[in-house]
Amino acid sequence: MMKRAAAIAAVLVLGVSGAATAATQRPADDHQSGRQTADRSLIVGGTLAATSEAPWAVALITSFQPSTQVCGGALVRPNKVITAAHCMTEPPSSFAVVQGRSDLAMDGGRVAAVSRVWIHPGYNTQHRRNDFAVLTLARPITGVPLIRLETNPKADRRGVVPTVYGWGETQDTGPSDTFHKLRVPVLGDAACLANKGYATGGYAASTNICAGYLDGGRDACQGDSGGPLVLNGRLLGTVSWGRGCAEPGYPGVYAEIASAARTLQAEIKR
Ligand code: ARG
Numbered sequence: 001m002m003k004r005a006a007a008i009a010a011v012l013v014l015g016v017s018g019a020a021t022a023a024t025q026r027p028a029d030d031h032q033s034g035r036q037t038a039d040r041s042l043i044v045g046g047t048l049a050a051t052s053e054a055p056w057a058v059a060l061i062t063s064f065q066p067s068t069q070v071c072g073g074a075l076v077r078p079n080k081v082i083t084a085a086h087c088m089t090e091p092p093s094s095f096a097v098v099q100g101r102s103d104l105a106m107d108g109g110r111v112a113a114v115s116r117v118w119i120h121p122g123y124n125t126q127h128r129r130n131d132f133a134v135l136t137l138a139r140p141i142t143g144v145p146l147i148r149l150e151t152n153p154k155a156d157r158r159g160v161v162p163t164v165y166g167w168g169e170t171q172d173t174g175p176s177d178t179f180h181k182l183r184v185p186v187l188g189d190a191a192c193l194a195n196k197g198y199a200t201g202g203y204a205a206s207t208n209i210c211a212g213y214l215d216g217g218r219d220a221c222q223g224d225s226g227g228p229l230v231l232n233g234r235l236l237g238t239v240s241w242g243r244g245c246a247e248p249g250y251p252g253v254y255a256e257i258a259s260a261a262r263t264l265q266a267e268i269k270r
Contacts, residue, residue, distance in 0.1 A: 044246040045218030046182030056147040058097040072227020078140035083226030085123040104177040112137040127202030150234040158188035162231035168223025212251030221245035
């Protein structure tokens with residue numbers, strides 16, 4: 001079994017102040033809130049997914065042994081992957097992507113080393129907007145369906161229900177390092193901006209998508225970052241941040257692809 005490095009987790013929690021780490025929100029917390037672990041579906045609260053239903057989804061792992069799953073990503077060209085800028089804490093050669101492997105502790109699927117990393121120039125660690133990186137693979141992953149980018153900035157309207165995919169933390173709602181999916185309603189920018197911590201934490205209506213459940217229990221989590229949020233077969237967003245995971249009042253914040261689509265397309269075509 002792969003273990004996510006604590007150091008990486010610390011980076012990924014991304015300090016909205018008071019953020020609890022995923023590791024502290026284990027069953028003890030569930031008892032306090034009166035929630036039963038068994039009642040919660042996974043990613044946190046999602047369900048197991050077959051990689052065949054999302055063949056363009058990739059896990060970003062460290063290239064050295066034993067490798068560690070750090071983030072998710074989406075294959076947009078045979079040799080290009082979109083992930084989160086905040087995942088790029090190491091040089092390009094430290095990373096590889098795995099496609100088509102549901103349980104990362106097993107073999108199978110396709111593995112490609114990362115040869116080059118581009119970070120969106122508008123990204124910074126303070127406001128965390130434009131949380132996009134484009135990875136160039138050393139060898140293309142051919143014969144795998146690619147995902148198209150959503151280019152309509154209005155596609156993230158409140159009430160639509162995209163699906164998020166990832167191999168990240170499940171907070172014991174499911175097996176770790178295993179491919180999960182979760183339908184997350186788009187709540188609208190006002191829902192995230194109404195949260196003081198999110199407003200001051202850099203949430204921006206123009207470049208973010210607020211999605212998930214205000215009553216908590218279901219959410220993307222550490223390790224899902226950079227992974228695809230998909231609506232109507234298009235890449236609507238990528239997992240970016242949140243306070244803790246699946247906490248009531250703190251839905252998931254996603255980076256909005258349409259707002260950066262031109263810049264991303266230009267980079268992807270290089
Ligand atoms: N930043 C985290 C990561 O790097 C993912 C955050 C998503 N959190 C959430 N509560 N939706 O994996």
